[in-house]
Amino acid sequence: MNKKIMIAGLILALAGSCTSTKKEAAGTDSANPLLTEFSAPFGVPPFDKIKMEHYKPAMMKGLEDGEAEIKAIVEQAAAPDFENTIVALDRSGELLSQTRAVFSAQNSANTNDEMEALSREMAPLMSQYRDNISMNAKLFARVKAVYDAREGLGLDREKAKLLEETYKSFVRGGANLNAEDQAKLRELNRQLSLLQLTFGQNMLKETNAFRLVIDNADDLAGLSEGQIANAAEAALDANLGEGKWLFTLHNPSIMPFLQNSDRRELREKIFKGYIMRGNNGNEQDNKEIVRQLVTLRLEKAKLLGYDDYASFVLSERMAKTADNVYALLDKLWEPALKVTALELADIDAEIAKEGGSFKAEGWDWRYYAEKARKARFDMDENLIRPYLKLENVRDGAFYVANRLYGITFTQLSDIPLPHPEAQAFECKDEDGTHLGVLYMDFFPRASKRGGAWCGGYRGQAYKDGKRVAPVVTIVCNFTPPSAGEPALLSLDEAETLFHEFGHGLHGLFGDVHYEGVSNVPRDFVELPSQIMEHWVLQPEVLKVYAKHYQTGEVMPAELVEKLDRSSKYGQGFATTEYLAASYLDMDYHILNEIPGNKEKGNFEVPAFEASTLGKRHLPSQIPPRYRSTYFNHTMGGGYTAGYYSYIWSEVLDADGFEAFKETGDIFNREVAARFRKYVLTPGGIDDAMEMYKNFRGKEPGTDPLLKNRGLK
Ligand SMILES: [Zn+2]
Numbered sequence: 073m074n075k076k077i078m079i080a081g082l083i084l085a086l087a088g089s090c091t092s093t094k095k096e097a098a099g100t101d102s103a104n105p106l107l108t109e110f111s112a113p114f115g116v117p118p119f120d121k122i123k124m125e126h127y128k129p130a131m132m133k134g135l136e137d138g139e140a141e142i143k144a145i146v147e148q149a150a151a152p153d154f155e156n157t158i159v160a161l162d163r164s165g166e167l168l169s170q171t172r173a174v175f176s177a178q179n180s181a182n183t184n185d186e187m188e189a190l191s192r193e194m195a196p197l198m199s200q201y202r203d204n205i206s207m208n209a210k211l212f213a214r215v216k217a218v219y220d221a222r223e224g225l226g227l228d229r230e231k232a233k234l235l236e237e238t239y240k241s242f243v244r245g246g247a248n249l250n251a252e253d254q255a256k257l258r259e260l261n262r263q264l265s266l267l268q269l270t271f272g273q274n275m276l277k278e279t280n281a282f283r284l285v286i287d288n289a290d291d292l293a294g295l296s297e298g299q300i301a302n303a304a305e306a307a308l309d310a311n312l313g314e315g316k317w318l319f320t321l322h323n324p325s326i327m328p329f330l331q332n333s334d335r336r337e338l339r340e341k342i343f344k345g346y347i348m349r350g351n352n353g354n355e356q357d358n359k360e361i362v363r364q365l366v367t368l369r370l371e372k373a374k375l376l377g378y379d380d381y382a383s384f385v386l387s388e389r390m391a392k393t394a395d396n397v398y399a400l401l402d403k404l405w406e407p408a409l410k411v412t413a414l415e416l417a418d419i420d421a422e423i424a425k426e427g428g429s430f431k432a433e434g435w436d437w438r439y440y441a442e443k444a445r446k447a448r449f450d451m452d453e454n455l456i457r458p459y460l461k462l463e464n465v466r467d468g469a470f471y472v473a474n475r476l477y478g479i480t481f482t483q484l485s486d487i488p489l490p491h492p493e494a495q496a497f498e499c500k501d502e503d504g505t506h507l508g509v510l511y512m513d514f515f516p517r518a519s520k521r522g523g524a525w526c527g528g529y530r531g532q533a534y535k536d537g538k539r540v541a542p543v544v545t546i547v548c549n550f551t552p553p554s555a556g557e558p559a560l561l562s563l564d565e566a567e568t569l570f571h572e573f574g575h576g577l578h579g580l581f582g583d584v585h586y587e588g589v590s591n592v593p594r595d596f597v598e599l600p601s602q603i604m605e606h607w608v609l610q611p612e613v614l615k616v617y618a619k620h621y622q623t624g625e626v627m628p629a630e631l632v633e634k635l636d637r638s639s640k641y642g643q644g645f646a647t648t649e650y651l652a653a654s655y656l657d658m659d660y661h662i663l664n665e666i667p668g669n670k671e672k673g674n675f676e677v678p679a680f681e682a683s684t685l686g687k688r689h690l691p692s693q694i695p696p697r698y699r700s701t702y703f704n705h706t707m708g709g710g711y712t713a714g715y716y717s718y719i720w721s722e723v724l725d726a727d728g729f730e731a732f733k734e735t736g737d738i739f740n741r742e743v744a745a746r747f748r749k750y751v752l753t754p755g756g757i758d759d760a761m762e763m764y765k766n767f768r769g770k771e772p773g774t775d776p777l778l779k780n781r782g783l784k
Contacts, residue, residue, distance in 0.1 A: 106130035106171050112488050114498070114509050116543050117174045117529050119488040124186050127175050131194060134168030135201055141165065142205060145214070152214035154225060158238050161205075161215070162586045168201075169587070170530065177527045181547045182491050182519050188273055192266065199265040200258070206245025207254045215242055230757045234586045237756075240388075241588075244376065253375055260372045264709075267365050272521070272708040274356040275349060279702075280518055281356070282345040284319040284329075284338065285312060292317060294334035296454050301554035321346050322516045323523075324551040328562070330438040331453070343435035350701030351678070358701040359677045365707055367666050367675070382661040382713040390595045390720065390760040394662050397716045401658075403774065404719065405651055405688065407783040411644030412691060418444035434693045441642055449638035453562060455631065461621040462514060462550065462559035465566045468617025469573040472607045476744035477577075478502030481510065490529070490545065493517075499580050508532070508541040508580040514559065516549040524548040524568050526575035526601070531590060532582040544579040546572040558621050563635070567605045574604030581748055584755035594714045596760040598721030599728065600752055606729040609635060610738055640782035645694060647781055650719065652685055652696035657706040657715040659684040677701070719777075724764055726780050727772035 105121040107130050112118050141164035150156050179187045205211065218225075219239040227235065246257040285307070286292060292300050303317035303325070310318055319325050319342060326342055333339050350358035366381075373384040382394045391397050419432050419440040432440065446452055470481045484496040487509070494513040501507050511529075516522075525547055532542040548568060553559040561569070578600035584590050591597075607613050611632055618627040627635075660680070668674045681700050690696070698705065705711035728747070732738045750766040758766070765771060778784035 104130055106174065107133060107167075113484070113486070114506070114541065114543070115530065116488060116496075116509055117490075119490050121488075122174070124184075127171070127187075128190060128194075130171040131168065131175065134165065134171045135197065138165035138168045138201065139204070142208065142211065146208065146210045152217045154218055154227065154231065154235065157214045157218055158231075158235055159586070161211075161238065162234065162588045165201075172198075173529055173531065177529055177545055178490060180521050180525070180527065181513055181545075183276075183521075184519060192269055192273075195265040195269050196262045199261045202245065203254075203258045203261055206242055206247055207249075207258070209247075212242050212247040215239055230585060230589060233757050234588045237588050244384075244388075246376065249375065257372065257375055260368050260375070264365065264368055264372070267361050267368070268707065268709040271350075271358055271361050271365070272704050274358050274361070275702050275704055275708075276521060277356045278349040278352070279321045279522055282321050282342075282349075283310075284342045284345070286317040286319070286338070287315060291335050291338060292333075294332045295329070296332060298457070298551070298554055298557070298560060299328050299332065301557070302552060305554060321349065323549055324516060324565075327438070328551075330435065331442045333439070336435070339435040339439060340433070347434070347695050347699055349699075351699070358707070362660075362677045362700050362707055363666075363675050366660050366663065369661065369712070370663060370666060380662050380664045382658060385661070385713040389593045389714070389717075391716070394658060394713075397658060397720070400720060400723070400774075401651055401654055401716060404647060404778075404781075404783065407778070408644055408647040408651060408781075409689065409691075411783060412648045412694070413644075415441060415444070415642065415644045416691065416693070418448070422447070432693055434695060437645065437693050441645065445638055445641050449634055449641065451634045451638040456563055456627075456635065457560040458620050458622065459618040459627040459631075460561040460563070460566050461619075462553075462561055462569075464617045464619055464621075465561055465569050466512065468608075468613060469570050469604070471616050472570075472604070472613060472739075473573070473577060475739040476741070477581075477748055478741075479507065479580075484509070494545075506541055509543045510576055510580065511543070511545040513545065513547045514550045515552040520547065520549065522549055524572050526572045526579065528579055531587065532579070532584065533587060533590075534585045539583065542579050542582060544576050546576055548572065560621065563608075563639075567608050570604040570608050571601045574601035577604070578752050581752040582755055583753050584757060589757050590755040592756045592763075593760050594711065595717040595720040596724070596763070598718050599724045599764075602718070602721055602725040603728050603747075606725070606732075607738065609639060612738065640780075643781045643783070647783065648690070649694050649697040652688070652690050652694065653698045653703065654716040654719065655688060656681060656684055656696050656698075656700065657703065657711070658713060660700075660706070661713040723774050723777050724772050726776035728764075728768060730776050731768055 104126045105118045106126050110117055141160070145157060145160045145164070148156060175187075175191075179191055215238055219235060222232065222235055225235075246254050249257060286303070292303075295303075300317065303319055306320065306325070307313070307316040307318040312318060319329050321342070326346055329342055330339055350356060369381040373379070373381040376384060378384040378387075380394075382397075386393055386397065391400075416432065419437065422440040422443045423430065423432060423436070442453065473479050473481070479502060480500050481497040482500070484498055487496045489496060490511060491513055493515060494511050497510045497512070499507040499510055513520075527545050527547065529543040529545060530540070533540040546569075548565075550561055550565045550569075551559060575597075578597075582590065609632075611629075614632055615626050618632075619625065620627075666675050667680075677700050681696075685696065696703075700707070703715075705715050706713070711717060731743050731747075732740050735743060746767050750763055754763065761771065775784065
């Protein structure tokens, strides 16, 4: 399913470089906890000691050390070999990686103005650091010498893959360009890193800027008690006082509002606030940033010998080509539109039932679709929440992992936390071996980006022959508890928890020796997460975790059955909005020239978006899941020419779950062991399709996906 995931897997953004501010880095080393070996339990960062002023000197020192390590590789007298060049390069920049991991994760979940300013200051230095490596001619000569001699080196498959990936990263980083083109590339990288960052920061500001304040209780008609209580608390937190209710563009606030509010004009107001983010002609407007991003990315791709940016990106992905991506999207588009038309007919019928004579608009869809679902399946979303107490869902995810892999999670009470609201768990293997630490941080706050993601404060690695265990974090924006009540999740949120937990398992099980082979392709990385979603609604799992928060009663069989029958309802809308965003992302990045862009920037982002969606007959009531000016996946980087990855991975996870079902046991330990061994443990040592086939014994088919989504 299509989740609001921003970061996948353990992607620890690598930092760039610096030379000019030695003064600030000097003299603080002994007092800076980021420059001292982490001595907290399990080597987690000393969050209780880290202060804002520690980040910059630590990153500066990291850059300095990293550059010195590169210099030592280049200037050594010994002839290049695998250890002294490829492994040494992989090990370089360790302090920088560690510091950046802490900074980036905190900047996403606990940011403030100072952190945002520092990230803008560091972005060009980081970009320069990476470029100083990729475009270092002497270093590349050493790498190339080892690469050219690869046949005779007798490397095992992990080492061979590291060598190949290292060589490719130099070529893709501009190592083969002449000096003039290298200078151009450096400038493009610098600009791109800043534009991507600014895009995301604008988006957060725009999301926080909108407020729907209700001061008349009649306008709360249709909303659930929990929603009303949360909105009253939000109003108090925002110093609006008693008797007011605040609704925002954060998902736990807006989405249930659109689904439940009887006030059509208020739904319209909040809906328009949402879809106009970054497109308001103010300081945070992202249209010009999108235009520049698309333009500069194309320039970069051409400089590196590709026709368009998608080709540059996809050559490293499982999909390989844009044609393969479009082939999958096209296969799903017509069936999705057909189901969407049926859903729209239901919506029109609901409007007619009420005696309404208007045409359904975007702000009506969720509201009337929910009414139609109730009518069709006698199913009310609000009946489910009491059975989905957050702690129970979390423990349900732990239970599934225990049944599949024998691993356990134990809450840690005496360990530094990245935020007071976060929780920490130790993950142990079946035989008691420590696998890693898992943080979980569930509720929205103004300092946190929207969506849900899994990241890390430390990646899995090897040091002196010993496995360094990862420190993984899951960050969400779930419905918070209201006064005196526990947090009660929607089904979508429960699935998101399992999803992120799946990424977490991928991180915790990782066992590779080199950072350079630790990541899998972006269109494969959603397999470990999405496959976990399949267990959420299994009756054997529900009976363990879905217990009423007041009575402890297990979700009644009748409700489970209704849930099961109704869970496919709405897939037309969900699939269509997702595919529309995927097309939009791809269409921007297959451009091989920017229309009307030769002299002045008159490439119109809204017009491009309208034309790309219009020509595919996207129903007017359904905006793409993300519009251009708040599409952080593609514009902020990370999922550029890659938003299709969720559905690409879904082919794999739908087919992969069949492997469990075929045995008649959704907890089959033998199938789970294969999944762990071939998919979750080896990082990116093998090619993605090989990994899948090692697990499944065959290539995946698309039928299970189509059936799961009710499109076949
Ligand atoms: Zn994900």
